[in-house]
Amino acid sequence: MTRTDDETSTQGRHRDAAEREDEEVGEGGEGGEGGEGRENGEDGGGAGTNGGLNPDGGELLELVIVVASVLLIVATLGYVGWQATATTADGVPTATVEAIDPMPASDDDRRQVTVRLDNRNGTGLSSVEVAVRCGDAERSLAFEHVPAGGGRTGTVVCPAGTVPVAEVVTWTRV
Amino acid sequence: MSLALEVREQGRGMMGALLILGVSFAYTTETWWLAVEMPATHLLALAVVGICLIVPITRAVGFREDDDRSSLYVEVAEVVFQGFVVAFAALALLGVLDFADPLSVLVRTVLVQVVPLAFGAALANEFLSGGQEEIPEASFPASLGVFTLGAVFLAAPIAPTGEVAVLAARASWPRIGAILLASLVVTYLILYELEFRGQQARLEQLSLRRRVGQTCMLYAVGLAVAAGMLLAIGEAGAQPFSTAVRRTIVLGFPAAVGASAARVVLA
Numbered sequence: 001m002t003r004t005d006d007e008t009s010t011q012g013r014h015r016d017a018a019e020r021e022d023e024e025v026g027e028g029g030e031g032g033e034g035g036e037g038r039e040n041g042e043d044g045g046g047a048g049t050n051g052g053l054n055p056d057g058g059e060l061l062e063l064v065i066v067v068a069s070v071l072l073i074v075a076t077l078g079y080v081g082w083q084a085t086a087t088t089a090d091g092v093p094t095a096t097v098e099a100i101d102p103m104p105a106s107d108d109d110r111r112q113v114t115v116r117l118d119n120r121n122g123t124g125l126s127s128v129e130v131a132v133r134c135g136d137a138e139r140s141l142a143f144e145h146v147p148a149g150g151g152r153t154g155t156v157v158c159p160a161g162t163v164p165v166a167e168v169v170t171w172t173r174v
Numbered sequence: 175m176s177l178a179l180e181v182r183e184q185g186r187g188m189m190g191a192l193l194i195l196g197v198s199f200a201y202t203t204e205t206w207w208l209a210v211e212m213p214a215t216h217l218l219a220l221a222v223v224g225i226c227l228i229v230p231i232t233r234a235v236g237f238r239e240d241d242d243r244s245s246l247y248v249e250v251a252e253v254v255f256q257g258f259v260v261a262f263a264a265l266a267l268l269g270v271l272d273f274a275d276p277l278s279v280l281v282r283t284v285l286v287q288v289v290p291l292a293f294g295a296a297l298a299n300e301f302l303s304g305g306q307e308e309i310p311e312a313s314f315p316a317s318l319g320v321f322t323l324g325a326v327f328l329a330a331p332i333a334p335t336g337e338v339a340v341l342a343a344r345a346s347w348p349r350i351g352a353i354l355l356a357s358l359v360v361t362y363l364i365l366y367e368l369e370f371r372g373q374q375a376r377l378e379q380l381s382l383r384r385r386v387g388q389t390c391m392l393y394a395v396g397l398a399v400a401a402g403m404l405l406a407i408g409e410a411g412a413q414p415f416s417t418a419v420r421r422t423i424v425l426g427f428p429a430a431v432g433a434s435a436a437r438v439v440l441a
Contacts (some may be wrong), residue, residue, distance in 0.1 A: 059314075069391040073393060147339075147420060
């Protein structure tokens with residue numbers, strides 16, 4: 001068969017299918033197997049191309065799941081929109097000392113200092129350098145790929161008897 | 175050929191490129207680095223040799239139907255064009271392309287992806303076009319399994335990689351929202367507009383509202399699979415909720431594409 005310029009491929013296939021159906025009916029009439037072929041065709045259409053509906057309760061269940069899916073997507077979009085407005089694009093990342101713990105070895109009087117980096121920006125940070133001052137000593141922490149609105153933690157070891165202070169030194173936005 | 179049919183066939187080639195190879199390449203960090211690190215001559219040779227390899231495939235397959243086939247060179251040019259468009263769109267959507275970079279870097283980044291994506295476009299008609307024999311569509315409960323299978327198939331190899339965390343960290347919230355919306359649009363186009371295999375069966379007796387509902391259901395399955403995978407590998411549970419949401423949406427994109435592909439390929 002040929003297709004005209006104005007005919008879409010879908011229309012073309014509709015016509016192809018209709019022609020094939022006509023041929024099957026015709027062959028069935030001549031060969032005596034048309035009834036079986038026709039039944040198969042109807043089965044295929046009934047079970048397979050009903051848009052995914054089952055007669056007893058299936059449609060209701062599908063509707064429930066579709067509604068739940070739409071609600072999930074709307075809720076997710078709403079959350080994303082809320083985050084987009086709640087976070088600022090020009091905020092400065094902050095570093096704070098989250099915890100000071102003793103070293104695992106009992107004879108080691110140094111301290112493990114856990115530092116938390118918070119990025120309240122609406123965009124992520126590709127790299128951040130944090131300085132931790134422990135009296136006269138200074139430690140450095142490097143973080144990569146800090147998500148927008150997210151955070152990271154790192155740990156340094158400070159000498160005994162010092163009060164650690166954390167400060168963001170440099171950062172690079174993505 | 176009508177304009178609508180031309181647009182539909184070009185779109186099918188582009189989505190085919192995304193389905194077959196595009197997502198895997200876009201979510202691979204090393205392909206981003208290649209654009210910066212690879213010498214220009216090497217990159218050019220890769221593109222030329224790759225495009226030459228597309229020629230025999232396009233000769234055998236093409237992305238058009240047999241009765242509407244253009245000349246070989248036109249088809250090759252079109253699949254390469256489709257590869258460019260999809261590579262550019264996907265990388266821009268995911269935030270891999272930084273428009274502050276020099277133009278040469280942008281072009282190189284896209285060029286690395288073009289050959290595999292053009293292969294995908296060329297193969298789309300062979301495996302996925304509406305010209306194929308129609309397949310029976312799974313009924314409702316079974317269709318959820320089909321969606322899940324496809325989502326797992328495409329998202330599982332990506333979930334444990336660092337790319338999901340990197341892309342999620344780099345993306346702003348508006349970009350995350352754009353990824354979500356793009357996932358929905360791509361899903362709808364693959365299922366109902368671009369005449370992939372089985373479209374006629376999917377369209378029968380479905381109003382626009384039900385088509386949108388089915389699209390949302392498929393995407394929700396993709397999101398659920400993405401969230402489940404991130405939880406399973408410990409990526410989501412240990413992170414703040416907002417970070418988990420970002421990663422889920424980023425991984426939800428390939429999951430939704432995979433679920434759509436399963437609908438087209440399996441049932």
